[in-house]
Amino acid sequence: MLLNPSPLFYRYRKHREEYTVAKAKIALLGTGLMGAPMTRNLLKAGHEVQVWNRSIGKAEPLSADGAVVCQTPEAVVEGVDVVITMLSDGVAVSSLVNDENVTGAMKAGAVWIDMSSAKPEEARAQAAHLSGLGFAHLDAPVSGGTKGAEAGTLAIMVGGEESIFDQMETVLGAMGRPVHVGPSGSGQLSKLANQGIVAVTIAAVAEAMLLLEKGGADPAAVRNALKGGFADSTILQQHGARMTERDFVPGGLSKFQLKDLDNLLHESGGMGLTLPVAQMVRDRFDHFVHQMDGADLDHSGLYLELLAQNGDAA
Numbered sequence: 001m002l003l004n005p006s007p008l009f010y011r012y013r014k015h016r017e018e019y020t021v022a023k024a025k026i027a028l029l030g031t032g033l034m035g036a037p038m039t040r041n042l043l044k045a046g047h048e049v050q051v052w053n054r055s056i057g058k059a060e061p062l063s064a065d066g067a068v069v070c071q072t073p074e075a076v077v078e079g080v081d082v083v084i085t086m087l088s089d090g091v092a093v094s095s096l097v098n099d100e101n102v103t104g105a106m107k108a109g110a111v112w113i114d115m116s117s118a119k120p121e122e123a124r125a126q127a128a129h130l131s132g133l134g135f136a137h138l139d140a141p142v143s144g145g146t147k148g149a150e151a152g153t154l155a156i157m158v159g160g161e162e163s164i165f166d167q168m169e170t171v172l173g174a175m176g177r178p179v180h181v182g183p184s185g186s187g188q189l190s191k192l193a194n195q196g197i198v199a200v201t202i203a204a205v206a207e208a209m210l211l212l213e214k215g216g217a218d219p220a221a222v223r224n225a226l227k228g229g230f231a232d233s234t235i236l237q238q239h240g241a242r243m244t245e246r247d248f249v250p251g252g253l254s255k256f257q258l259k260d261l262d263n264l265l266h267e268s269g270g271m272g273l274t275l276p277v278a279q280m281v282r283d284r285f286d287h288f289v290h291q292m293d294g295a296d297l298d299h300s301g302l303y304l305e306l307l308a309q310n311g312d313a314a
Helices: 035-044 060-065 073-077 090-097 100-104 120-132 145-151 162-173 186-215 219-225 234-245 254-270 276-291 299-309
Strands: 010-012 019-021 025-029 048-052 082-085 111-114 136-139 154-159 176-182
Touching (some): 035 048, 048 073, 111 120, 120 136, 154 162, 162 176, 186 299
Parallel strands (some): 025 082
């Protein structure tokens, strides 16, 4: 599906047949920890952005950055070229995608980009439904947390038609580094793989930090020593510091990490796969979220669950 290019809205990309959006009128739904800084980066890139959030108080501060704050999802999508959702899960997104009042307010030929974390099957169902109404769809979940959202350096994994990705690459590029990874649902599948790696690495870093603390080494010095080595990672450097400093102010919420692991295991189960390490870490996050009130703490807070296993108070 290829949008009808407007000379005022698209610029031709030399040596390519596709068109790519230069400046767009964008609706962003979901202005929480991730959505708010993403909105600011879209505005900095020169796009016109209107925003909506279920708790409108989270959207109102963005008016100072130049965003137009709307009171309803119908109002925010009206007349825009691109609809971006950054909501809690696929169910929340689907409730809007399947709302006739919302899609009825959308501009003909608009593109819906879902940047939430959801199940691949949900992304495929959203794409099929929107296609039947004449709208294009990309599933484009992200990785990089609030720091990546603020810096505009998010890893953006995009599933859907490549021609639509080409058109939307400039919009997505205002928020990070978009890469087309395959057909509809592939973005969400990539995010599940990413979240499995993140969760397992958090668990490994937690054990390493505890070992260093109890053994008398300086965890910060060790993290510095490991820079550039095989064990180095953003999780080691950022979340290792969080664990040592007991700073679990949320960047990535533990309840969302648990949701992603549940989705990962749901998807792998449908393929007949067994992922024992992901299952083990998922069960630990479940305990942390539901038995230790860790739902709204950063996912590096799994360190607290490890401390509890070892009989230590937080």
